[in-house]
Amino acid sequence: MRIEILGMGCPKCQATEQNVRKAVAELGIDAEIR
Structure with missing residues (x-):
């Protein structure tokens, strides 16, 4: 399984x-x- 967190690296991400x-x-x- 691949899980990708989409975002720019903000605290919430x-x-x-x-x-x-x-x-x-x-x-x-x-x-x-990722």
């Missing part, structure tokens, strides 16, 4: 990326996060 990475790790999903 960074928080979203952190939340996605945490969720992926907790669920044990094999995903590429």
Whole structure:
């Protein structure tokens, strides 16, 4: 699975990326996060 965070790196985008990475790790999903 590929998950892409669309944005310019603003604080909200960074928080979203952190939340996605945490969720992926907790669920044990094999995903590429960009």
